[in-house]
Structures are given as C-alpha cells and as structure tokens.
Amino acid sequence: MAIKFMDPHDVPQIPGTEGWERMYPYQYHFTKDDPERAAYESNQIWYYDGLHYPEPHYPFDLIWDEAWYLALSQFNTRHWLVPPANGIDHRIVNGYVYISPVGVENPEDIPKRVPHFQERAGFYFQNWNDLYEKNWKKKVGNVIEQLEAINFTDLPEMEDISVIKEGIGKGSGYEFLKKYDKLIDLGLESWQYHFEFLNLSYAVQVNFFQTMNQLFPGIPMATLTKMSAGFDPILFRPDAELIRLAKLALEIGCEELILKPLKADELMKALAEDSIGKIWLQELERIRYPWFHISVGTGWYHTHISWNDNLEIPFDNIRTNIRAIKAGKTLGRPTDQILKERDRIATEYRALLKTDADREAFDQGLNLARLVLPYAEDHNFYIEHWFHTLFWGKVRQIGQVLTNAGFFGDADDIWYLRRDEIKQALWDLCTAWATGVKPRGPSYWPKEIDWRKGVYEKFKEWTPPAALGTPPEVVTEPFTIVLWGVTSDVLKTWLKGGEEDGGDPNELQGSPGSSGIAEGKARVLKSVDQLVDLKEGEILVATTTSPSWAPAFVKIAGAITDVGGPMCHAAIVCREYGLPTVVGTGKGTQFIKTGDLIRMDGDTGKVTILQRA
C-alpha cells in the first residue's frame, strides 16, 4: 500500500494561536486559495526539518531558512541544472519548517539538462581547488570583513559637526536604514556562497554512497565517512587552539592564575597585569579572531552565541584542559593516526574487490568524495559559526537601539519580528527621530510581541508531525538523499510516529552516529554552560554539540543529539573516542529527562528508557 501522510491543509490550528501566520512570510503558508497551488501542495511530500530546527522558528531567525530556500534551490535548478532535480520548497506549520524536494516535472526536460550539467558541474570539478581555496575563501572573507565593520548605535541628538563641515549631506537615520539593508544583504550573500559548492558536494556524496553500497551492500555510513573524511577539519581548530593555550600556560607558568575562579573579564585584567600572564593573553587575543567565533550550537538560532560572545566558555575549557594535562592525560586529536586509519580502511576495502570495473568505480567514487570533503566539512565554520555569530551580535545591537527608543522591553524582543517588520520599525524610529516626534512603535510592538511570545510557547509544546502529503516514487534531490536520508524505511518510521502516536512510550528512534551500546544515567544539557553538571559515565543528551562541548567527551559513556547526521560533530568526535552515539532523534532533549536510566544503541539508533528518574 502506498504511504500517505496527513494532507498539509488539514493540520489543526493550535487553540490560542489564531493569526500566527503573520509571524512569517505569506508564501510559507499552506493555503487553498489557489486550487492549482493547493493540489501541488497535497501531492508533494513535506517533511519537518528537525535536522536543523529542533525548535519552532523565531520570526527573525527564519532569515537563514529563507536564505537557503533561495540558494540551495537556485543552484540545483538554475546554476547546475541537476538533470532530474529542481529545488527544495518550504512551508511553515505552527512555527515549524517543512520542506519538500521538487523534481523536474516533464521527463523530456531531463536529457536536455544533461549536457548543461556536464559542462557546468564539470567546470567546477576540474577547477575545484582553485575555485574553493582562492576564489571562495576570498569572497567569504570579504563578506565577513564588511559585516564586522557594521555597527548600530542610538541615533544622535544632533548630527556631528563633521557632517556639516565635510559637506556629507546625508543623515544618521538614512545611514541606519541603509546599514540595516546592508546587514541583511550580507547575510543573504554569505548564504549564496554557502551553497556555491554544496550541491555538487552532495551529488558527489550520493554517488560515493551508492557506488560503495553496490560494491559492499550495507556498508555503514560511519565507514564511508572514515574512508573519505578530511583528517583535520577546520571545525576542530578552535578546540585545538584551547589545548594549545592550556599547554602554553603550563609551559610559561601562568596556569595557577588561570585556574583561579575568576570571571572572564576579571581574569583577563589580572593576566594583563601579570608579566607572564600578559604574554599568554596576547596569544589568546591573537587566536580568538577567528577561532573563538565558533558557535555553542549549530548557529541556526540567535541563541547560539559564540565563545567571543561569552568568554567564560573557552576559559572553562582551558581550565579543564590544564587540569587534564596536569593529571597526565593526552589531549587533542591524533591526526596522524586518523590519516593512517583512513588510508588503511580504504586500502583494505579496495583489496576486497575482484574486478577491474569494480576497482575503477571505487577509485572514481572515493577520489571525488575526497576532493569535495574539505569544503563539505569546513564551510560551516565560515558561515554558520563565524558569520552567523557575528551577525546575531549586530542584530542584537539593533534590538538595543529599539529598546532604548521604547519599542521593546528587552533587546531580545527583536527576534519576534520578521526582518521586514524590523525595517518598518526602523523607518518608524528614523522618521520620528527626524521629525522630533514620538514614534508609534512603543505603543504598537510591546503588545504584539507579548502575544507572539505566548504563541511561540504554544508552538514549543506542540509536536510537529514528521511528514505531510504524498511521497514521490523516487527521490532524486541530492540533499534529500544524503542530508535528510529520506528512504522508504524512513518514511515508514515517520508514518508510525505520526499516526500511532509515537509507538512505545519508552523508545526513541534516531540515526546511528557511532557504533556501540551504552547504558547509564542521562544528563540532558540544553546549553554548553551546563557542562559543569555533567558527571563521569553519564550519557549526554543535547540538542547538538559543537567544539565548545569538547570537555564533555572525555567524561561521557555515550551521546544522544536531537539534530545531526552521521557527519555531525557529535558523531565524528564520538567515533574518535570510541563512544556510542545516536544522532538526529528530533526530540531527545524533551523525551529524556536528566537521571533517567537509559540504554542507547549506536548501531541501530534506538534509545530505550529503562527507568524513569
């Protein structure tokens, strides 16, 4: 029997959230006003993107969803002309983003697209390293530089005299509005580059995974990753820098000072006043740009701040490192060993093949996979970590300006506005400032924001169905295959989860991240600053992990994340530490409570609650 999910137009409204649609752009809504569009919506598969979004969307944070809606889709459809696949369509239901791969409708168009794809993708593959190393890194560096230069401050009581004497002829209100546009523009530009190589990388990975699966049926994702992975991804650099700083402190002898229980700013002051500490502090200042621009989360939500936003995090990690080194532990990733292991696995696998045709396919698949991997692994640091964390900081500055002007009770209220509404509010602010009158905002926004906060809380309590609509007969969109792993089996699991109300109340299904079985007490940590609570032998349950979580991995018996696939940070690190990991459970942090006795199977992705706390 064909699998079918609830029609997207039939999802019930959550009582008390009526009117929620205005929190998001109009094109994101399922509607029936155009019968053609409604029929299209009913005939597509829409799945909840829990991989990126474990929580409902704040209206402003939807900017990144819109950014990749545009960029991912355009590269498939308009740049490369991926023969059978167009873009990925987006909708939002009760605050949760649903996405849907769109195929090329007319089969006759597919062969017509082939020569274009060959020419365009072929060019990028042939010039990959130059385009990435020279061109891409320069462009992205430039975008980040421009972003750093933007700052938002309160509008002046009067323009500076230089505006007059230099004949500038433009005012701060105008500049503020322009800078806001520039900020948004830079964000969207960074996401264009985010996808410049990504679609082709995923196409290569589909090819790699499928070729390897033909050669070795059921070859685990973890093995494929070990075989192709870069041995020194940039995402590990921040953690490596903290280890280096810890070693430096021990070497030059300022570790006692660093170990003192001081707040980051007090400690930095004390270090600056100390003759040895000063040297160490200089080194920290040198490496924190860019390496402390690492997010504590995935970077997708404004709550995912960076180490530079909260220096307590890197200082705590450095202290843990110092103590570990003093206790005789070896820290850091054994990159030599990882490289050797990667080559051993590839060589042994290749040796199992018996025909020239098989060996050729193996080499072709692996070589392309290794070509694209540095980009696939590293681009996140530039965009989601470095760019995003800086970007959130700039938006927070605007939030502060609007708070000072009475629009908001708190700078963080800004996240409840759509980005076009912020522009409207800024117009309100600037025109009133120019005119010398009171803006309407202070009487308009607080009420609306209060209501939106209430709606958002109701969204959070709602469990989004895994999928809506009608699955296609075949999925051809590379991201959908590799990143979200949509297969018949996955759809069946979704169907069970949606219609039988979750099945066993003590079981949770995620994806295998790292092999092994662990049993132990769960420790649910919502953010990295809760790491101090973590005890030896516990199983870490987190939304996601990032290099900020490094100190956790020497303590835990296993890890479970809401978000991520077999290539995510938690999975990579756990494989290196030999710890079982289940990733992409969707709701592990809600389902599991701290203290629950749980059993996790990193081979099957199953998590079982043995005893509730």
Add this chain to the structure above:
Amino acid sequence: MGDKDKRYILWYDEMEGADFPIVGKKNSNLGEMIKAGIPVSHGFAITIYANDQFLVLTGIKEEIEKQITSLGKVTYETAKQASAIAMNLIEKAKMPEIIEREILDNYKKLCDQTCMSACPVAVRSSGAVSMPGQMETYLNICGENDLIDYVKKCWASAYNTEAIMYRMNKGMPFLFNIGVGIPKMVNSRVSGIIFTINPINGDPSKISIDASYGLGEAVVSGLVTPDTYLIDKVTFDIIKTTVGSKETMCVYKDEGSDIVQKDVPEEKRGVSSLSQQEIKELARIGKLIEQYYGKAYDIEFGIDADYPFPENIIILQVRPESVWSKKEVEAKVEAKKDPMDRLLSTLLAGVKIK
C-alpha cells in the same frame, strides 16, 4: 624431555603443522592454528609414539600380529574377526605405568588451569593419514579412570572393521598407531558460527556471527533462532544486531556425551548472548582465520564459561565457505566512461520510494 618424537605427550601450543607424523593431523592442525594466533581449546596430545609403546610394553603388539596372521585371506568376514581380536586386546590391556603417569600428570595440569578436580575433556583420535570419520571421538570424559579407559578405546577404534578394510584397500599395514587429542571440553555458555563473508549476499566486507546459548548443536541444526550480528570486516564496527528468540539450548547430560535440550530462562532470551567485546574479538579472529587460509571460512566457536575474556573464546572447527566461494566473480557495478558519467547515472537513478 628430549626430541618430540620420543615424547608421550605434547601440548597443543608445542606443536606445528609439520608434526603430524608425531601427533596425527587433527592435533598438528590445532598446533598450527595456535601458532597463527587462533585460539583453540586448551589441551594436549598423546603421541603416536605413546600408542606404539603401549602395544610394545603391554606385549600385545606381538600377540595381535600372531593372531591376525592366523586368520589368513582378507575378506569382510576376517576383517570383522580381526577387529574383534585387536580391539579386545587393546581395551583389556593395562595401561603401562610410565605412559599412564605422563597422561595423568598432564591431565592434572589441565584441571588445575580451570580449578576443577575432574575437568571434562574430549578424547579425539588423530591419525597421521586422513581416514575421515573412521575412528572414534569421545566427549565429556571426566576423571582419571575414565580418561585412561577412553584413551585405550580410542586407540582400539583404529581397528574397527571399516578402518581395517580401508587400510587394506589402500595397501597399508594392519597395525596402525594414532595420536589422541585431549582438549578441555568447552563449557559453552554460548556457541555459534562465524562466516567471514555475509552469507546472505556473499559480500566480502562483512563478517556474520550467529550465536545462541549452550552447545553449537542448537545453532547448527536450526533448533533456535539465534542472535545474528553483522560486523564491518575492516573497521570491526558492529553494523547490525538482531536478537533471536533463543527459547532452547543444548547441553550435555550429566557426566555423559548425550546432548539434551533445556529451556533458556525467560530473561535471557530477549538479550544479546554475546557482549560487544566478544563480538568484536570473534570478528577479529574470523578475519585472522580468513587471512591465514587465504579464503572465506565458516567457523564454529564456543564461549567457555570457565575462562575470562578473551581466553574464553574457543574456535572449535573451521572449514572453507562453500557457497559463495564457488560462484563466478562478476563486476558489481556497470562500467562508466568517466567519473562524471557515473555521477550522472547515480543522480538520474535517484532513490526509489515504496
């Protein structure tokens, strides 16, 4: 002790493949496996020389030869008579003191290793020439008296009618001394089979393990649905664990070699019979055996409850895999003109849903 060929006893870990004229093929193979790092049951061999000295020292060597010569022409009937004469003489003879002491001293060593007073052992015939299945093996022999009796029985079994006929057809002499293997009986908490390929599809990158409680008979004869494990042969990651129902298990009936069935306790059925480290170690050994013999193998193993991990893993029997190894090798993928061509065909195929 002097040269190997004048010793009555050799431990498995003292021998190698070339020692088959001294201890018989089955025994020397075990020695060779230990040398290759393959863990086989702990034990020792009674040499072919010991068998010969037994016949000499008891004086029955001459007696047998005399009586057999008097039987005259070789027929099935005379072979039957010859068998009765030889077996009777051997089984009735008293074990010479010097040989008995050697056997029992070493048996005691084996008992001491497992902290048991009468450690159960097998008594296995091992000829220097292959004579498949024609001589006896006795299982679950406990204590000194039984051990000595069954060693004699084992020696006598070289003179059963079939064995005599076989040798006569091959033009071999009537008198035939054999080696005897005395391995500790594996006190199987769990037993099973390792395939060094995926038996379902012949994939050489996987190792498959079937395991269930008790003796291997339950798995081999399909009495239970065992636990099955699929392991990545290169990384040793466990890819798939399927816990079988395992309602019943085979065990030895007390102090005997009869096998009986017993219910597996309810709480042990639904859980994996092997631990993670046991699975990985079995996979490692499977790979080692495959590399040693240079082809895919099918391997019986037991997990001995009398030893700690990893000494508890015992390889019981190995044989070449017979199904997939015989198939013709075909390419698994279509040939493509270049990497782009391959990439395109993958993209066009997509992933089927239904």
